[in-house]
Amino acid sequence: MTTSDHDSTGLATVEPGGELAERFENPGLPAHRHRMADVDPQAARRAERQVATLFGLSAVGTILTLVAYFAVKFEGDLTDNEYLSRVQLSNILLGTGLFLALFGIGAGAVHWAKTLMPDEERIELRHDQRGSDEDRADAVAILKEGAAESGLGRRPLIRNSLIAAMALVPLPAVALLRDTGPMPGRQLETSPWKKGDRLVRDAGGGPIKAADIQVGSVVHVMPDGLQETGAKLEERAKGAVLLVRLNPADLNEAATAGSYDGIVAYSKICTHMGCPVGLYEQQTHHLLCPCHQSTFDVTKNCEVIFGPARRPLPKLAITVDDEGYLVAKDGFTEPIGPSFWERA
Amino acid sequence: MTALAARRRHPMATAVLVLLSLVVIGVLYALAVPGKAAAVPAAADDVAAGKQLFLANCATCHGTNAEGRAYAPSLVGVGAAAVDFQVGTGRMPLQATGPQAPASGNVRYTEDEIKQMAAYVASLAPGPAVPAADAVDPAKGSAERGGDLFRTNCAMCHNFAANGGALTRGKYAPNLNGTTPTDIYEAMLTGPQSMPVFSDSNISPENKRDIIAWVRTIKTQPSPGGLSLGGIGPVSEGLAAWVVGLVALIGCAVWLGAKAS
Numbered sequence: 001m002t003t004s005d006h007d008s009t010g011l012a013t014v015e016p017g018g019e020l021a022e023r024f025e026n027p028g029l030p031a032h033r034h035r036m037a038d039v040d041p042q043a044a045r046r047a048e049r050q051v052a053t054l055f056g057l058s059a060v061g062t063i064l065t066l067v068a069y070f071a072v073k074f075e076g077d078l079t080d081n082e083y084l085s086r087v088q089l090s091n092i093l094l095g096t097g098l099f100l101a102l103f104g105i106g107a108g109a110v111h112w113a114k115t116l117m118p119d120e121e122r123i124e125l126r127h128d129q130r131g132s133d134e135d136r137a138d139a140v141a142i143l144k145e146g147a148a149e150s151g152l153g154r155r156p157l158i159r160n161s162l163i164a165a166m167a168l169v170p171l172p173a174v175a176l177l178r179d180t181g182p183m184p185g186r187q188l189e190t191s192p193w194k195k196g197d198r199l200v201r202d203a204g205g206g207p208i209k210a211a212d213i214q215v216g217s218v219v220h221v222m223p224d225g226l227q228e229t230g231a232k233l234e235e236r237a238k239g240a241v242l243l244v245r246l247n248p249a250d251l252n253e254a255a256t257a258g259s260y261d262g263i264v265a266y267s268k269i270c271t272h273m274g275c276p277v278g279l280y281e282q283q284t285h286h287l288l289c290p291c292h293q294s295t296f297d298v299t300k301n302c303e304v305i306f307g308p309a310r311r312p313l314p315k316l317a318i319t320v321d322d323e324g325y326l327v328a329k330d331g332f333t334e335p336i337g338p339s340f341w342e343r344a
Numbered sequence: 345m346t347a348l349a350a351r352r353r354h355p356m357a358t359a360v361l362v363l364l365s366l367v368v369i370g371v372l373y374a375l376a377v378p379g380k381a382a383a384v385p386a387a388a389d390d391v392a393a394g395k396q397l398f399l400a401n402c403a404t405c406h407g408t409n410a411e412g413r414a415y416a417p418s419l420v421g422v423g424a425a426a427v428d429f430q431v432g433t434g435r436m437p438l439q440a441t442g443p444q445a446p447a448s449g450n451v452r453y454t455e456d457e458i459k460q461m462a463a464y465v466a467s468l469a470p471g472p473a474v475p476a477a478d479a480v481d482p483a484k485g486s487a488e489r490g491g492d493l494f495r496t497n498c499a500m501c502h503n504f505a506a507n508g509g510a511l512t513r514g515k516y517a518p519n520l521n522g523t524t525p526t527d528i529y530e531a532m533l534t535g536p537q538s539m540p541v542f543s544d545s546n547i548s549p550e551n552k553r554d555i556i557a558w559v560r561t562i563k564t565q566p567s568p569g570g571l572s573l574g575g576i577g578p579v580s581e582g583l584a585a586w587v588v589g590l591v592a593l594i595g596c597a598v599w600l601g602a603k604a605s
Contacts, residue, residue: 035604080565087568095570114604203496204551212545216535219546220496244540278500281511281538288512290500295512306512 029121037115047115054108061100068093188340191267192232192239193316193331198224199243199265207325208243210260216282219243221265223328238336240268241316242287243326244280244298254301258317258329265316265328266302269337270294272309287313311339387463394464397457401437410468422534423471424462429530431458433523435537443514444537472533479549480525485557493551494558497542505575506559511538521563525556 036043072090074083131139152159198207202220205227213219221241226232248262255264266287270277275291280298286305287296294307302313314336317329335343351357399408405416412418419426430436432455434448453461462474478484495504501517503509508519515538520528529552535541547555573580 037604080561084568085566088566088570091568092570110600119604201546203493204547209545212543214541214543214545216541217543217546218497218540276500279511279517280540281515282535282540283538284512286512290509293512 029123032121035115035119044116047111051108051112051116054104054111056104058101058104058108061097061102061104063097065094065097065101068097187234188337188343189335190238191332191336192223192226192235193241193328194223195328195330196321197328198321199241199318199326199328200224200227202240209324210263210320210326211324213243213245213263215245215247215262217243217245218280218282220268220278238269240276241265242268242278242280243318244287246285246298250285250299252300255299257301258315260318260320260326263318263326264298265318265326266296266298266313267316267332267336268313270309271304271311271313272307272338274338277313390460390463391467393457394460394462394467397453397461398464401452402461405438410465419465419468421469421471422465424466424474425472425530426534426536427462427465428458428474429527429534429536431461433527444516447518472530475526475529475533475549477526479553480529480556481553482525482557482560485550485553485555487554487558487561489551490554490556490558491562493547494555497547498555501539503576505562505572507575509576520559523559525560528556528559529553 037047038044068090072086072093074086074090078086147153199219199221200207200223202222207224208219208221219242221243222236223239223241226236226239243263243265245263248256248259251259251262251264258264266277268276268278270289270291272289272292272294275289277287277289277294277296279288279290280286281288285298287298287302289295289307289309292308294309295305296302296309296313297305301315304310304312314332314334316332318326319329321327398406398410402410402419405413406419407413407416410419412420430445431453432451434451435445437452438445439448439450465471466473494502494506498506501509501511502520503517506520508517510516517539523531531539532542532547532552532555533544542552544552567575573584
């Protein structure tokens, strides 16, 4: 392509030598366009009033905030609903007032600058970034002189001991940071469940008789002994178990192992991200995780039938004790919850 | 001394005495237990009327003896509570096939008819009965304890503010906004559709009333933070933040950059 066919559009023309023609002149800045407020004194006064209105709105907002803060009272003989209504009113008034107070100042200032302050374009040329040759030579000379005066090249003992000291200095940081928190240890692999633990209701407490559970029931359970201990929240979080009773004929062979007369117990902690899997559909026997829709089939030993989870929910083998209450036959045989690096 | 005493050895005296005793006992019995005597035939009427209603309206799917079919469950042993819930909320008769039977405002039967059908189904086999008004009175329950139980047993499906939520394949746990206390009680007792059963041994009748009290409380109390945006959590709040908040911020940025006219 030696010549361009874009001439008519005036976009580009390539000369036979391959160079771009110096066709374009610097167009310079467009002509300054005056604003309404620059040419029309009435428009200027209007803009002035608008700015003042915005600032005034801010003042109103500030007063509204103060009035709302002091006038809406929460004391006195209030019912719960009256109290919550006042909280609602207070929040709405405080929010609206503070919004007006701050937005009024900001919007007024911007409107002021845009309409009334001078907006003539000015041109200031940039300076060169590079220093002069003499300054650069001076700087190099100073650095070289400093290096020679330190004598690092002549005194290797100082140099080597400095390197050793610098290498050792970070070590205390490693030791101190290591002790900022307890190491996780085997916490991820253990659960509070152990052989013989009674299953008790999560809310309300109390052991559960196998005979009392109706087919189609779901009970949210914890190991016995964790109800009152508020401090053991982490243990409770790992101990959450879902108890479901199905028709024994609905369970497959794997699901029947460790079950008691159609009653099965599975960890409630999702094997994907650790959400509580609690949405049990009585008719389909599907157990759904609310976070990412992993779905487990209770009749098939909680196999994953949909969603991002990759492992079935760990099963808690159960049986009954002499008094007919449900107990754990054993603890969990695998770590509960989501995968982690060291998981076997 | 009198004529009566003089005839006490008459051969007919024993027969007269026995007759007199029988009359007295019969009259006293009738006076002492009139209610029961009157109620029995009425209930029998209900069952008979209910059976007629059942055969006309339900038997096509549930079978003439309520034994169920492949696509409709057996109603033997579901109890009066299940009938009162399913028919009283307009879920039954099913209006169309779908993932689940939705509650509809279109309740097809009068209260009396529902009662009759419930009596018939309850007569097939023992099952949960319709709760008494006292058992579902929210004023008598503890909303605090109910909230604790709700968060453990109900919130995963019905949402933390009882606004309902999605299940799999088009099924869902409904919003409990317009659900009457009796309906909530019956749903827990019978486990309709996807919902598990929460029998009295799992959640005691008092605790059921506590849950009803909590649902009533959460549904009637004002939202302290301002607009509740449906109370369904991050979805609606995020939508409002992105659509309203971000559009407002972009509007401000455009205004800042625009030259004044």
